[in-house]
Amino acid sequence: MSRIGKKPIEIPNGVEVKIEEGNLITVKGPKGQLTQKFNPELKIVKEDNIIKIERPNDSSFMRAIHGTTRALIANMVKGVTEGFTVELEIVGIGYRAAMKGKTLEMQLGYSHPVVYEPPEGIQISVEGNTNIKVSGIDKQLVGQVAAEIRDFRKPDPYKGKGIRYKGEQLKLKPGKAAGKK
Secondary structure, three states, X not given: OOOOOOOOEEOOOXXXXXXXXXXXXXXXXXXXXXXXXXXXXXXXXXXXXXXXXXOOOOOHHHHHHHHHXXXXXXXXXXXXXXXXXXXXXXXXXXXXXXXXXXXXXXXXXXXXXXXEOOOOOEEEEEEOOOEEEEEEOOHHHHHHHHHHHHHOOOOOOOOOOEEEEOOXXXXXXOOOOOOOO
């Protein structure tokens, strides 16, 4: 039995969960609403304020999907109550970011500014000139947007310049040896 899959999911007050035919789950909360379809072979049961997931057999596919389904539903519940946030930091001389309306405009050492339009349901804010905060209720979408922003200028392995996740440790490579003898 999956250790994660067998844990029940507690539904906090103010959150409404609907389980429809074919394992279509809708979670409504104070921050918004999320809907996702899961494998119809799994049995998803809601009792009082607890959701339990049961699998029909012990095949390797069912064991794998059991824990994943539980984690996704738990993330949906957490997303509509608390939300998710990923912080990025820009490192480099002259590198900066600013919000122009709803678009993110960044100067990253290119000859032109890099402009990013966030998808629906994602909020981006810039603190100072170098800290970008991506937040929303869908954990997968927040992580995807943060990864797309980071891809505009990945951290350089020699100087460490670029966009990185807050707290990300870089191991810098040594440059060329100055004078070989």
